[in-house]
Amino acid sequence: MPNLLIELFSEEIPARMQAKAADDLKKLITDGLVDAGLTYAHAAAFWTPRRLTLSIEDLTGESKAVKEERKGPSTSAPEKAIEGFLRSTGLTMDQLEVRDDKKGQVYFAVFEKPGRLAGEIIAEVLDKTIRNFPWPKSMRWGAGPMRWVRPLHSIICLLSDADGNEVVPFEIEGIKSGNTTKGHRFMAPDVITVSDFEDYEAKLKRAKVVLRADERAETIEHEASNMAFAAGMEIVEDKGLLAEVGNLVEFPVPLMGPIADEFLGLPPEVLQTSMKEHQKFFSVRNPKTGRIEKFVTVANIETADHGATILAGNLKVLSARLSDAKFFYENDLRVAKAGMGDWLDGLANVTFHNKLGSQKDRIERIAALARTLAPSVDADAEKAGEAALIAKADLRSDMVGEFPELQGLMGRYYALAAGRTDDVADACRDHYSPLGPSDVVPTAPVSVAVALADKIDTLTGFWAIDEKPTGSKDPFALRRAALGVIRLVLENNLTLKLKDVFASANEGADADELLSFFHDRLKVFLRDQGIRHDVIDAVLAMPGNDDLTLLVKRARALQDFLSTDDGGNLIQGYKRASNILAQAEEKDGVEYSFGADPKFAEADAERDLFTALDKADAEIKPAMENEDFAAAMSAMAGLRAPIDAFFEAVQINSDNQIVRRNRLNLLSRIRTSCLSVADLSRIEG
Amino acid sequence: MADKPRSFQEIILRLQNYWAGKGCAVLQPYDMEVGAGTFHPATTLRSLGSKSWAAAYVQPSRRPTDGRYGENPNRLQHYYQYQVIIKPSPPDLQDLYLGSLQAIGIDVHLHDIRFVEDDWESPTLGAWGLGWEVWCDGMEVSQFTYFQQVGGHDCKPVSGELTYGLERLAMYVLGVDHVMDMPFNDPDAPIALKYGDIFRQTEEEYSRHNFDLADTDKLFRNFEEAEKECQRLLDFDHDDEKTGKRILMAHPAYDQCIKASHVFNLLDARGVISVTERQAYIGRVRALAKLCADAFVQTEAGGHVV
Numbered sequence: 005m006p007n008l009l010i011e012l013f014s015e016e017i018p019a020r021m022q023a024k025a026a027d028d029l030k031k032l033i034t035d036g037l038v039d040a041g042l043t044y045a046h047a048a049a050f051w052t053p054r055r056l057t058l059s060i061e062d063l064t065g066e067s068k069a070v071k072e073e074r075k076g077p078s079t080s081a082p083e084k085a086i087e088g089f090l091r092s093t094g095l096t097m098d099q100l101e102v103r104d105d106k107k108g109q110v111y112f113a114v115f116e117k118p119g120r121l122a123g124e125i126i127a128e129v130l131d132k133t134i135r136n137f138p139w140p141k142s143m144r145w146g147a148g149p150m151r152w153v154r155p156l157h158s159i160i161c162l163l164s165d166a167d168g169n170e171v172v173p174f175e176i177e178g179i180k181s182g183n184t185t186k187g188h189r190f191m192a193p194d195v196i197t198v199s200d201f202e203d204y205e206a207k208l209k210r211a212k213v214v215l216r217a218d219e220r221a222e223t224i225e226h227e228a229s230n231m232a233f234a235a236g237m238e239i240v241e242d243k244g245l246l247a248e249v250g251n252l253v254e255f256p257v258p259l260m261g262p263i264a265d266e267f268l269g270l271p272p273e274v275l276q277t278s279m280k281e282h283q284k285f286f287s288v289r290n291p292k293t294g295r296i297e298k299f300v301t302v303a304n305i306e307t308a309d310h311g312a313t314i315l316a317g318n319l320k321v322l323s324a325r326l327s328d329a330k331f332f333y334e335n336d337l338r339v340a341k342a343g344m345g346d347w348l349d350g351l352a353n354v355t356f357h358n359k360l361g362s363q364k365d366r367i368e369r370i371a372a373l374a375r376t377l378a379p380s381v382d383a384d385a386e387k388a389g390e391a392a393l394i395a396k397a398d399l400r401s402d403m404v405g406e407f408p409e410l411q412g413l414m415g416r417y418y419a420l421a422a423g424r425t426d427d428v429a430d431a432c433r434d435h436y437s438p439l440g441p442s443d444v445v446p447t448a449p450v451s452v453a454v455a456l457a458d459k460i461d462t463l464t465g466f467w468a469i470d471e472k473p474t475g476s477k478d479p480f481a482l483r484r485a486a487l488g489v490i491r492l493v494l495e496n497n498l499t500l501k502l503k504d505v506f507a508s509a510n511e512g513a514d515a516d517e518l519l520s521f522f523h524d525r526l527k528v529f530l531r532d533q534g535i536r537h538d539v540i541d542a543v544l545a546m547p548g549n550d551d552l553t554l555l556v557k558r559a560r561a562l563q564d565f566l567s568t569d570d571g572g573n574l575i576q577g578y579k580r581a582s583n584i585l586a587q588a589e590e591k592d593g594v595e596y597s598f599g600a601d602p603k604f605a606e607a608d609a610e611r612d613l614f615t616a617l618d619k620a621d622a623e624i625k626p627a628m629e630n631e632d633f634a635a636a637m638s639a640m641a642g643l644r645a646p647i648d649a650f651f652e653a654v655q656i657n658s659d660n661q662i663v664r665r666n667r668l669n670l671l672s673r674i675r676t677s678c679l680s681v682a683d684l685s686r687i688e689g
Numbered sequence: 690m691a692d693k694p695r696s697f698q699e700i701i702l703r704l705q706n707y708w709a710g711k712g713c714a715v716l717q718p719y720d721m722e723v724g725a726g727t728f729h730p731a732t733t734l735r736s737l738g739s740k741s742w743a744a745a746y747v748q749p750s751r752r753p754t755d756g757r758y759g760e761n762p763n764r765l766q767h768y769y770q771y772q773v774i775i776k777p778s779p780p781d782l783q784d785l786y787l788g789s790l791q792a793i794g795i796d797v798h799l800h801d802i803r804f805v806e807d808d809w810e811s812p813t814l815g816a817w818g819l820g821w822e823v824w825c826d827g828m829e830v831s832q833f834t835y836f837q838q839v840g841g842h843d844c845k846p847v848s849g850e851l852t853y854g855l856e857r858l859a860m861y862v863l864g865v866d867h868v869m870d871m872p873f874n875d876p877d878a879p880i881a882l883k884y885g886d887i888f889r890q891t892e893e894e895y896s897r898h899n900f901d902l903a904d905t906d907k908l909f910r911n912f913e914e915a916e917k918e919c920q921r922l923l924d925f926d927h928d929d930e931k932t933g934k935r936i937l938m939a940h941p942a943y944d945q946c947i948k949a950s951h952v953f954n955l956l957d958a959r960g961v962i963s964v965t966e967r968q969a970y971i972g973r974v975r976a977l978a979k980l981c982a983d984a985f986v987q988t989e990a991g992g993h994v995v
Contacts, residue, residue, distance in 0.1 A: 015804070016821060143835055144835075144845075145777075146778050147777040154819065155835070157780070252805065301827060308799065313826070314799075314801045317825065317826025317828060318827040
């Protein structure tokens, strides 16, 4: 069976779009082929800055013939209707079949749709794919109407098998399919004719184009590490940068260069950020000094001077960039050493939100809240307030103005320069954390206090002015802030009554509503950790649900309990009791909740259940008070056997109304005991 | 081919010759203060409508906020851009561009030339396009854009626009570290002039003017006046009473749009426009640019057939 090679050769595709585009190409083409009745064994997509390539193996040479039927009018329909049906199907009267239908006999047209050659199908699918390609942003060029991410120049569309190969004839807006492409823009710009995918990849390699992105990345990683190692250094790993740089070149040539001595005093993060953001350089660290002392740039060309000119040019640009960074840093240090007064004053002129005042207003609120929270997180209140007051000062620094991603990090350097203690400086750095679900959560008490205060001020503030997230819209990243609070609380095992905290942060925020927003975030968070949503609901329904640590402890204990044999059966017993009770209450129009008395018990199993409930209640109450959920669950587990035995031996409905009422009231005791641990009615199954 | 030029002006002359050789009309700079070569009507207006067009020119450009009193090695409030605009964009525009680098002495086999994604947008002109910034050994040397929209109109056909930041490019080619040290004419000329001999003093004067002395009351007035005048000119009847011809005021009105844009830049440099006002001013200039574009496409050069 033939193999298919498709290449769409264009001007430079943005690095960030290439991988997804190759994937889309594969999906759209293979789906199209399969929909049209072809099958294939294997498909793989490739990309470089200038091409998207698809290789499909063992494609069927043609689609099978298929039978298609169309139901027509009834045999008793007016002649005009039947004529119309014949016209639309292109058949004659004697070719129609007559079949029985619910309403009588009807005409059926049966067509044999002949199979089609693969080439014909491919051309059709390719045309549709190119015209409807899901680029994040596409453009027109020249005088044509076509859209592509950048001008499209040539198309390979080639079927090949053991006997040879054949171009699938295809044309779109003046571009004809062929069997040729071009090599590296500078090193091998000539036209290459290819016969199949294997030949294509090999010839590209000779023409200085590495087709596979992972191979380009591997070359970069390998050669860069070798160069660094030879100099006694190591590459600072950066997978994102590696992927990006690998998609900026067709033929990677890593080159290593030095960072001039005058810049080595800059914080390593500054060097790294400046080099990465502006020039896409890798940082090279000296493990002995911990400093970043060299860089690796990745060129797209091998030159006669082995990259000397390229490196010299890059060094020049780097030097200009780092001179700026150094200028900023030195300026900033001056302001920091003078106590950061300029920055703090400046923050008064920066609006945080027109309904929430300036950054300075906000910082003062955060500082007050950090002081309030300090005792709950074992932090010194003065330190927490002090840290909060300067934690955002670096937003006014030149360095953060240039590299916003260094916020906090520079704050730490500047706080130390201002003579503040380590815990205060660390809080400046860490108070934004955690930023995402995988970001590290601060644990140092002062950092935790400021990090919590920062997020809670934001949440209560926006809640108070009714700027809440809706649907996919969350412009102030409030979901992230809530998740940050949740992780700070849980991972530091903090006991915080959130509603009280919300009230002390901002009285204008509806604490109940905000708490339910937190509960929604908590559910998502716990679900990712494998806790069932019905378990979470069961514990959320209990009092004290604004203490997240307590909530999660309950949820974990309940989930553990439910996974045991006793737990599973107890739930069944509880449900049975609760259902019978509900039906009886509905029927009788009363609530059975009081007065079960052992003296009306008739069977042993009934008496045993009284004893068991007394015992369980005596254990559950103190266990819950002590937040010893495991003990509460185990007390509840003790009810399983007596409940099972009770249902086995005792018929609730008795002719004796006193006995019946007593049994219903006994069932109510089961319900009450169980509900004192968690709202088991929420448990599914 | 790739022999090195010796001066700033030689680089300009080579670009002029190169693009003239490729069939561009070599125009002269527009005689108004503009922020970039794109503002020249040869680009803004001529990229609209169906008529073919090919032009290249130097455009002195002013960015008042970039003034550094002539002290910064790379920043100037007045600098030169080299602009090429071809409609429809030819299929070999990238190769033509690379040829121009060869022409000014950049050997593409010795340097690392890259096309790095950069989507261009001019909020003041209501214009956007897709393309790249072109890197040479890690330095941005040009902007390469396929115009998609100008003045709110879809560009059909699409123009290809190349913009070279001449000082930066020339400093790199000539191996100069401070712009003021760059030879302007031939360094062996009887009267050899450096960039600083010509522009250091003006950079000082204009930096002070732009940051501290420009009369903001007058500038605010000028902005309003230009805005009104632009609209007034476009409101006139298209049929000229005197000649009996249909004569729209697309270009004179567009001059007022350019003026408003530059006045806004000066006000911005004077620091008297707040963050929220800024957007409003940019929107007002864009509204003028759109009106001018609307008018231009109704004219002959805008492809209008009466």
